[in-house]
Amino acid sequence: MSAIEKVNILLVDDRRPNLFALESILKSLGQNLVEATSGVEALKYLLRNEVAVILLDVEMPDMDGFQTATLIREREKTKHTPIIFLTAISKSDVH
Secondary structure (H helix, E strand, O other), X not given: OOOOOOOEEEEEOOOHHHHHHHHHHHHHHOOEEEEEOOHHHHHHHHHHOOOOEEXXXXXXXXXXXXXXXXXXXXXXXXXXXXXXXEOOOOHHHOO
């Protein structure tokens, strides 16, 4: 029986408590959880590494999740990488 190869899951959020919460939920998957605290940091990581999926916060300073996703999609290597958008925005926060 062959061992299952671990994949990288990129968690992108500017708030450390949110990253901690995501890691707490996902650690049972037994995969490599990689943190980035900004869109720029995520893009730099993706230049050197492959990931199976990206969990991406929508609300981040400097470069939001949508801008980050647009740049990820522009690269041949990452244009088909699944992106799951996350947000802590509640219905009452939307005007």
